[in-house]
Amino acid sequence: MKEVTNQMNKQPSVLAVMAHPDDAELRCFGTLLKYKEIGYECKLLVVSGGENGISLQDKLEYNIDYIPKTEREHETRSAFENTGIEIDILQFDDGNIRLDKSLIAAIEKVIRDFAPDVVITHCPEDLGVDHQDHSAVGKAAINIASRVEGVKKILLCEPLLTLRAGFIPNYFVDITKYFNRKMEALSHHKTQHGRYYLEEHYHVAKSVFYSLSLGAKPVEEGLKHEVFNAIFTLET
Template structure:
């Protein structure tokens, strides 16, 4: 059985990077877990930040639970400090331990190559790639497209999420504490999903198909991944 683990820094990161992809894996019968390094305590809406309002301790936890409710995707936490991740031995060991515990065959995480990305994303991506290389069960690593549009991200894999795009929009809307952040807006989510196809699958993009994009350091894809998903 495929066991997919999305290793992300903050609440909402998995939804942004791979919500449709993770639902597709579930549809194919895979076990799927979202592993969050932090509870995202440093993230507040732009309006609340301007007024000095702080988050309730469990606010973002509840938003994540609502975003994944009913999907069959499990959610787990490392409980580390938001904004302070470092790709050191401690973080690598923590991630590796979870990947071993979960028997991961595929790991999805942030891209370690993205310019101007959040420091937590880059640190966790580096640590996760290091950890995954030592987990014998792990055959595939996928780096998700960064939230910021200006990066040197170069996708090699597309996953068709046309059937799940509306669900992704609804999941992102659960993150109400993050109000005002442009990358959570429905218009941007739909535009980015459409734009991904034009890079590698223009015929499908022209037909209205939408995608999530990934880089991979490995040349092999999942045996369960549909042939049409290969770029």
């Protein structure tokens, strides 16, 4: 009975499980801020340090082979500074994350310890359109969240190449209030400068596209959204 009472009194919580630094800022930063504002405890788990997040052009132009993990980790911690959102970063090898027992065990420990009501993670896809690390992390997090009692909602984030990946959102979060803070958070990722998906016009265009799905008023009002595929919800 004591255990049941403790669960009833527990502050609701949300855990985002992402593969790399900047993934959460791109996909669910506004959503996490919104959850935080309505009283949820929020945590971000980043599986790798993102040290291999260098394009071939960057390698040639700057003559570098990798980015120090500490540098990309610092960018994410700076992006989330003053949000009240806790960040944990694991040390899996960027670009070589595999769906295996090591990955599942590491993520499962965090999920069981934190006991989230909501889990947000990558949308896995098998066509090879999205980053391979995203699919591995997404599958692991879904596997665990589907087995752990207490998870009431699982939200899968939008891939960058939405249509090619076959992503169809069914869960829309209005982040208009937090949009400028999202753009500011993305600006902290100096090591990724020049990538189109970090630019404001990319996120504005996405929001217009999804507002069209919601009707004329969201477009006219310039509302901004982060979108997800909700694969599990439990109303209590």
